[in-house]
Amino acid sequence: MTGTEAADTRDQVVVGGVDSHADTIHVAVVTDRGGHLADAQFPTNAAGYAAAIAFLQAHGTIAAVGVEGTSSYGSGFTHAARQADLAVVEVNRPDKAERRRIGKSDPIDAYAAARAVVSGRATSAPKDGAIVGIRALQTAARSAIKARTATLNQITHLLITAPDAIRAKYTALSGDKRVTTLARLRPASDPAHAPLLTALRALAKRVQNLTEEHTTLTRELDELVTILNPGLRAAYGVGPDTAAQLLITAGANPARLRTEASFAALCGAAPVPASSGKTNRHRLSRGGDRAANAALYRIALVRMARCRRTREFVARQTRAGRTKKEIIRLLKRAIAREVFRLLTTPVQVPEIADLRPARQKKNITLTAAANRFGVWPAVISNIERGLRRDDAFADAYRQWLTAA
Template sequence: MAAAAVEGIVGTDQNVFAGVDSHTDTLHVAVISDNGGHLADAEFTTTPAGYAAALAFIDAHGNVTAIGVEGTSSYGAGFTRAACSRGHRVIEVNRPDRAERRRIGKSDPIDAYAAARAALSGRASSAPKYDTVTGIRALHNAARSAVKARTAALNQIGSILISAPETIRSKYGPLNSMDRTHALARIRPTGDAVHIAVLTALKALARRVKELTTEHEALTKAIDTAVTADNPGLRATYGVGPDTAAQLLITAGGNPERMRTEASFAALCGAAPVPASSGRTNRHRLSRGGDRAANAALYRIALVRMAGDARTREYAARQTAAGRTKKEIIRLLKRAIAREIFRCLTTTVNVPEIADLRPLRQSKNITLSAAARHLGVWPSRISDVERGIRRLDDLTHAYRDWLQTA
């Protein structure tokens, strides 16, 4: 089909735009002229040969100005890499909104032509996401599915105990989640047929919970290693854990420079206020767009900082005194955090070296308590700094200076 699609096309010097609607096994390509006229469309396979044939089909119609692709980091990733390697300008295209879909319908050719028109009109202008965070995305998805499966198993245990025989319910019902799991994983089902069946099911679910917990912990360590190697400055930022850092890197993609300003990153995360003014009303409303997983990551960072960061707590207290609600304060914090995360993603952030702190302290026979007493902090704070659990640059520099002179 690919060869037949290219056959008979006469070369021309006109400027053209292309659109690609990508799927698992096929991609549909449409070509339009620079005034929006439909030229041709064809379907190709998602294989190296199919990508080459699709690009030859596009090139045969004229000088290619840009190619709009739906799903540059998912179904269209292979075609995007092939097109970029050929020197084409690829633009990431979001699917048409629902109103347009209702008006013109939906099919592969319709979506491909819509992608081409989006590239022509400038409605789509974002550079594609380079898939250099594939490993982090795979680990993150696996860890997230482990958590979901673990939660489902815990819920099943609770559901079974609701209707379980009274002896089983009274024994295991009052226990907290972890104690119950450990107890059920060790039981030996005995009694009549009903008791044996219920206890066998509970034991299987409890063992599943323990296995998934161990699996999640291993995946979290692997994620931590991967995100620290990819962006140590982001991982070292206060309140950013392995899961949060992974999500922000996935949202930004492997080429965060495609986001021109920190405002564009805030909009991508759904943390940029949207104007909602009309007549005498002048206000902004909460953005409900963007990547909601990234928005949730910013929310978690805000909660961590409100709980443990002195500057954030002082800021929250000032805003509370000014009459703002907790929801409004968190929205303000998410916008400020998005600005800080953008700097970590687009610039090199120097992270203080910590590997030498503990050996240096131990070589001088200084205890954690003595170091903490001198610096006026809790010993756990010094331990966190030595192990890299918490980034406190000022304390790290002061600690190193004191150790070197002690």
């Protein structure tokens, strides 16, 4: 290559595309108009990432790099590219129609990733690194509760086929009481049924261990999501797991969320036009992140059960002739709008640590405070300890304590 050609290469603007796999990444380079320049394959290790970045830089000034799987197989390259001050864009896999038309291979996918950036089809920034820890804790917590449920089902099935004396004794118990009783069994005291009792005791102890594990993981998850977005965690009906899922969907990166409508579509909560001719209607979106959609659904159910404003809204919509399913769709859309604001705008969450000392200073019991507001004493206790967030109620409670 002559000096003039090298200078031309350095001056041209190029875009990279990366097709990521477990053991290799395939890197392609295109011009700023989408023309193919070169492609090569590199291993998924530090040396391979450095060589891939050098390969990209050798072809000109890099405007951006489109990467498939920035949160999975491409996470290592994404981290290395960001450290090299390269702009990384998250690219979705080509749709099935395009793959049927042009085929599939690593070079084809890498060039497609680069062209997606050039055309403007791919614009999202990769998810923030803080999401990695949240996803890990959520995965472990959900795994623990899934295993706990399976173990409880195994106990039930063993009791169904157990001898009459054992079945009658332990099926009369339910919930934690049954688990606690089974965990204290002494199989040696009943040699005839020792194998069955040993199995029941082992399963009951497994349930207890999994319950403790889930509680610990959920506590750590709650602390992490509260630090990352206290406003979202403080929203009515948003628990640790729900907040974690919404943060994972959004990537904890406000730059990824362009508009409130796009976030609703991402969560599958935006109505999709289904009009034709004289027909003008919308249908329910079945796309988007279904886990995020399920999170919005759980928030809607909590508010329908406990939130006064939501119950009033449900009553009005019911009188208007809407079904429960239609009302939940409306609620999910409204909740998506609220969550979008909380994800993109920092919110100051009021402290609640002053509530309990203020009540105790005036010698007011939990029962007296609960009677004043028409709620159970446990509600007041949970709000004072931060186990339940209801900022409007907390403000009213604080004003009453001040005036009492």
